[in-house]
Amino acid sequence: MNWQIIGDSVRGASHKRNGKPNQDAWSFTQNEGCTVLAVADGHGSSKHYRSDVGAKLAVQAALELLNDFAHADTGSNPRQIKQAADYLPSQLVQAWRAAVDNVDEGQTIIPKERYSIYGTTLLAVLISADYALYLQIGDGDLLVLTEDGQLHTPLPKNTNLIANETYSLCEEKAIYHVEFSLQFFDHKPLPALIFLATDGYANSFTDSVDFQQAVQDFQLHIATHGSDKIQDCLADWLNETSEQGSGDDVTVAMVLLTADTNVANGEVIMLPE
Amino acid sequence: MEIIKRPGGAMANRPLHFFWLADCSGSMYGEKIEQLNYAIRNAIKPMQDVAADNPNAQVMVRAIKFSTGAQWHIATATPVEEFKWDNLTSNGVTDMGLALQLVAEQLDVSQMPERCLPPVLVLVSDGQPTDDFNAGLAALMSKPWGKKSVRIGIGIGQDVDLEVLQKFIGNPEVKPLQANNAEDLVKYIRWASTVVLQAASAPASQVKDQVSTGVVPIPQAPIASDVEADDVW
Numbered sequence: 158m159n160w161q162i163i164g165d166s167v168r169g170a171s172h173k174r175n176g177k178p179n180q181d182a183w184s185f186t187q188n189e190g191c192t193v194l195a196v197a198d199g200h201g202s203s204k205h206y207r208s209d210v211g212a213k214l215a216v217q218a219a220l221e222l223l224n225d226f227a228h229a230d231t232g233s234n235p236r237q238i239k240q241a242a243d244y245l246p247s248q249l250v251q252a253w254r255a256a257v258d259n260v261d262e263g264q265t266i267i268p269k270e271r272y273s274i275y276g277t278t279l280l281a282v283l284i285s286a287d288y289a290l291y292l293q294i295g296d297g298d299l300l301v302l303t304e305d306g307q308l309h310t311p312l313p314k315n316t317n318l319i320a321n322e323t324y325s326l327c328e329e330k331a332i333y334h335v336e337f338s339l340q341f342f343d344h345k346p347l348p349a350l351i352f353l354a355t356d357g358y359a360n361s362f363t364d365s366v367d368f369q370q371a372v373q374d375f376q377l378h379i380a381t382h383g384s385d386k387i388q389d390c391l392a393d394w395l396n397e398t399s400e401q402g403s404g405d406d407v408t409v410a411m412v413l414l415t416a417d418t419n420v421a422n423g424e425v426i427m428l429p430e
Numbered sequence: 431m432e433i434i435k436r437p438g439g440a441m442a443n444r445p446l447h448f449f450w451l452a453d454c455s456g457s458m459y460g461e462k463i464e465q466l467n468y469a470i471r472n473a474i475k476p477m478q479d480v481a482a483d484n485p486n487a488q489v490m491v492r493a494i495k496f497s498t499g500a501q502w503h504i505a506t507a508t509p510v511e512e513f514k515w516d517n518l519t520s521n522g523v524t525d526m527g528l529a530l531q532l533v534a535e536q537l538d539v540s541q542m543p544e545r546c547l548p549p550v551l552v553l554v555s556d557g558q559p560t561d562d563f564n565a566g567l568a569a570l571m572s573k574p575w576g577k578k579s580v581r582i583g584i585g586i587g588q589d590v591d592l593e594v595l596q597k598f599i600g601n602p603e604v605k606p607l608q609a610n611n612a613e614d615l616v617k618y619i620r621w622a623s624t625v626v627l628q629a630a631s632a633p634a635s636q637v638k639d640q641v642s643t644g645v646v647p648i649p650q651a652p653i654a655s656d657v658e659a660d661d662v663w
Binding site for chain 2: 170171174175198200201202203205273276278295296317318319320321322323324325327328359360361362363364366367368370371372374375378382386387390394397398399400401402403404405
């Protein structure tokens with residue numbers, strides 16, 4: 158199986174009006190053993206004034222952690238993989254906190270305050286030869302379009318998160334809010350497109366039906382026009398989405414099951430072995 | 431050059447529902463109700479200007495009047511650019527609890543989807559509830575959007591029950607405003623219509639378990655004016 162990445166991130170229309178930076182981040186890594194894609198949304202209020210940095214650190218931490226997970230000596234035994242995955246929430250939170258400690262360089266003494274400054278959400282997917290692992294803390298959307306055209310949400314929806322509330326990596330009890338699920342590829346149908354987006358995207362559509370239509374349209378457009386063309390169009394579409402919709406930063410990134418081996422024009426992070 | 435249609439269905443800015451809850455009891459008779467009508471009408475244009483500055487929010491206004499019972503004064507969610515104010519009149523007792531129950535009915539996620547911005551509720555009163563205020567507040571807080579709403583309390587005159595307004599606000603960092611004269615009432619109504627509206631219309635994310643003081647940080651309220659004792663209600 159070959160997997161291809163398309164994605165982009167734009168500064169929100171309201172952030173442009175108010176002089177705020179894009180506080181979303183995204184990136185991916187691909188190598189022989191796996192593909193990992195991650196998206197994060199820094200909280201953005203004055204209390205979380207370095208959340209744009211926090212989002213980048215979350216993405217980097219997820220790429221490294223999930224890449225290591227894919228290459229760990231768990232074999233392809235589902236039971237062992239599931240057992241190892243149980244440690245991911247605490248490993249992720251620890252890795253992100255360590256990264257924050259590192260960049261903060263002792264400027265904020267109280268840990269709770271330090272992590273809050275960098276507060277962010279995170280969405281990530283790891284695809285290995287045998288399984289896909291989905292992971293999320295906080296708001297944002299992670300959807301899977303399978304080969305038979307069905308749209309799934311592999312992670313439970315937090316129904317108690319409305320308005321602008323979110324769970325966050327900066328919380329004291331963050332590990333309890335990290336959701337993950339494993340899908341082994343011995344169960345068909347396979348994912349054809351795995352779609353990750355920060356909440357600025359879904360919030361720009363009239364309702365969930367119009368939002369979910371976007372995922373199906375992406376797949377159709379890619380099949381019709383090719384992934385390079387869609388990658389070229391993406392930033393303009395996301396800018397239009399933010400302007401006509403939520404005004405928030407908007408990040409969309411997706412992994413596609415593909416027959417060819419070309420990788421989209423994007424940042425490929427080469428992680429150390 | 432080939433144009434590819436943007437993926438997805440219809441897009442829209444995010445609705446922000448703004449509710450006035452106005453005391454129309456007999457004690458509001460005369461200057462108080464006249465000044466409340468004037469203050470709200472006077473705030474319409476600034477409110478529209480603030481809303482126009484943020485095209486990513488669609489501000490919709492409704493109003494409830496309460497005296498003996500509670501009724502909709504503006505029942506239909508009205509786009510702020512079409513918002514007009516018909517004068518309220520005063521008579522009867524202060525069924526504030528019923529007003530809260532009436533607004534609570536509109537704060538279901540079924541009627542106000544998740545993508546909405548936090549609603550703003552501005553309660554204006556000159557007295558104390560004559561009905562079961564706590565039952566009304568409980569009904570309001572039982573709704574997800576009730577809990578997440580931005581609640582502002584404005585008291586008129588010396589007889590207002592500020593404790594009740596504080597309970598309604600539910601945030602120890604935000605105090606009820608007490609308008610003891612016409613000038614302050616105009617100032618506070620305008621502040622709620624503009625500064626609070628602006629804060630609610632572009633809120634940054636708030637971490638769920640760290641939210642103890644509301645989902646939208648409330649900006650500093652204007653300071654009461656220094657007026658002659660004769661001008662005090």
